[in-house]
Amino acid sequence: MAELALILLGALLINNFVLAQFLGLCPFMGVTKSFAPALAMSAATAFVLALTAIACHLVHHGLLVPLGLEWLRIIVFIVVIAGVVQFTELYLRAVSPLAHQRLGVYLPLITTNCAVLGVALLTVGEGRSLPGAVVFAVGAAAGFGLVLMMFSAIRERLLGADLPAALQGAPIALITAGIMSLGFLGFFGLG
Amino acid sequence: MRTLLSLGGISLVCALLLAGVQALTEEAIDRNRTAHAWRTAFEVTGETFDTSNLKWRDEQVQLPNGTRLKRFATPGYAGDIHLLAAFSQSGQLLGVRAIRHQETPGLGDFIDSGKSPWMLRFSQSPPLAVDAITGATITSEAVKRGVQRMIEAEAE
């Protein structure tokens, strides 16, 4: 139990996916100009992340390892991710058209979100158990969502600031992300 | 039908390419991975040796030439510092290296033998006589105490 808690905290805070591991930066920079899309993206990514972590774990230990085909993992995982995204889209459309309308645009983007592939590769690389993999994915998703929402709220506030012209947009966003990342550095060595 | 055929064809091209390179590089990759897993051990004993029949038991392993490797964890400033030590057949300490640790970045770097010669001093003088690093007393003391405990355990 304590081990699982540590995995969760590790993925959420210490090795935060966006700010310490540099994964998922495209959506982090791309959809955080205002709050609503950031929230939608967080929700969609969290859902897909958890599903792909389980699916990739099962495929890797059930199929690739017995066949001695670990070197094919990149191709297989990217196919699994594309499949999960497709499945999520169909499922959402059938169950909740409203949610599909809100999240629909963001779903295809998740296929090229390296955080999703990163979680799958890291889970397998560190040889986690299935519960460990699930907890790790949940922590990563929560950390991703938390940071995305904090960041989009900051960017909304920055709109009113008297910024130097050359820094508007992406440059000040990157600098802000850097100072947030400096705060997360305080968790270094925890555990 | 045509869609399926071309998709199959492209998959086949990719699979052939991959299988070919995989066959070419497999041996080199295997060699690199083994060498990496034993890198610290090779470094601390100063020689490379055949690792295929070696098994760790109770955090110890005996090499063919009689040298014994020991792993030991000592509480540092932030979490455990994992050490690897080599003892000669007569129980003499040959050397110590840090395998992994989470000490403060910048401050705890000196226990990586690649970044500082500090760890090399343990093969020359008794551990408690090694000077602590200014500003990182805690980490240095932790390593010194860890090495001392390993030597004491070895003497018993």
Add this chain to the structure above:
Amino acid sequence: MNATTKSTFSRAAIERNPAWAQLLGLCPLLAVSNSLVNATGLALASGFVMLGSALTISALRAWIPQVVRLPCFVLVIATFTTLSVMLLEAYAFDLYLRVALFVQIIVSNCMILGRVEAFASRQPPLPAALDALGTAAGFALALLALGGVREALGQGSLFAGMEHLFGPTAAGWRIDLGGGRPLLIALLPPGAFIIAGLLLGLGNALRNRWAANSNSLKAETE
């Protein structure tokens, strides 16, 4: 080199620079730019994947059906990514250990998928290769700029550890800048974000000034 090939290359490398102008491939850019050797390694691996995928897809473009084109592209990119992982692990293992995760995620670098979809799948192999090389060069330029600044600030050196990539002769390439008070933060994640933001801002400022100058020049001549 005639004018069109030159402009295909330079447009891909500079005007549409994937990292600076379009903010694509930021994850590997920030993660692997803490030293010039890591930056070079990733630039070469990305270039290999970019060029290989563009050539393959351009050569096969007549046989790739429109409906399944994206899965086909991803399949080809993933193949070349796996190839680069294998080659690095076999022949540059030290470097592989440091950049492993980010070589593997080249596959989800939207820069490559984007160029392949927009250019290589519609053009014959030669222009496709030029465009791929230009994109890769632009990405490499960004990686090396960031890698150079971070290594100089954080380590006080340039080209340190090149022997992990180019063999023992490269050990002598290291340049020591002296100073003796390296700013460790430049090597850590916050430094990557902050320095990238400052460089991007600097680029914007220079471009703004240049645009203003050429405008006033135009106004004067008119």
Add this chain to the structure above:
Amino acid sequence: MSGTGRIMWTVCAALLPGFAVLSYYYGTGYLWNLALTWPLAGAFDAAGAWARRRPVNFQDGSVAVTAMILALSLPPNVPWHVIAVASGGAILLARQLYGGLGHNIFNPAMVGYAIVLVSYPAALGAWPPLLDGQTGATALTEFRYRDGLTAAEAFRQNPAFGQFGGYGWEWANLAFAAGGLLLWRLRLIAWRVVAGFLVTLCLLALMFNDGGSSAGAGGPLLHLLSGGTLLAACFVITDPVTHPGARPGQWLFGALTAAVTFIIRAWGGYPDGIAFAVLLGNAATPLIDRIFRQPQARARNENPT
């Protein structure tokens, strides 16, 4: 003098008791820090304002507050290049790049301090010994690594701990608290932020206090009276631009900052986590404001209370 100016110079005055106590124990070390941070911060601010083509404004006193907090956070007699980097990070990066006073997202002094804390860990850990025969480390560091002693044994054996939170530091923290009380009486700081911070820190220390065993994280008094606790509580997290405006948001902000501080102190790799905790609290502030429906206009308010 403008409203902001009066407030900021009052804050500077309220910092003086703490400054005096620390100087009593450490000699001129803090004076040296201040003699460098103040002109450097002023010069950086003027340079930044000039580059942005905005008026240079020294009377508003906000640069002075940042310089004083920075001087008091750094160890006494710290090398000049550390001070230069810290002042540059604080004023140029956290203040001028964001558009100057009132627009900063993060507390400038803490940005500068955190940058040098991760960049020069050795210089930032080098505190001059307060008593003969003691090593130069703060009470929090000593306590964190007391090598198997229970809390009571550690306090008995090592006079550097003083009575509760570190010889000398107890009085310095109380002096900062006195300054904070003054600011509260003058209604210059949001007391809910301070209360949320201190109450949460105490509660966490109580919850995880295992009666002072050799592995415990230390009791409430140690956490309140050592390190930068009260300096941060009364003068840093109360920076009105970087904490939430609504009342429940202020409690939440204080509690969040205290929780991160305690986590880093008890289990982390840095002796005192306050600077990192403040940055994370600042980063969460716009989100907290959003949740509690605080109007966006607050950041542009001339009067920061």
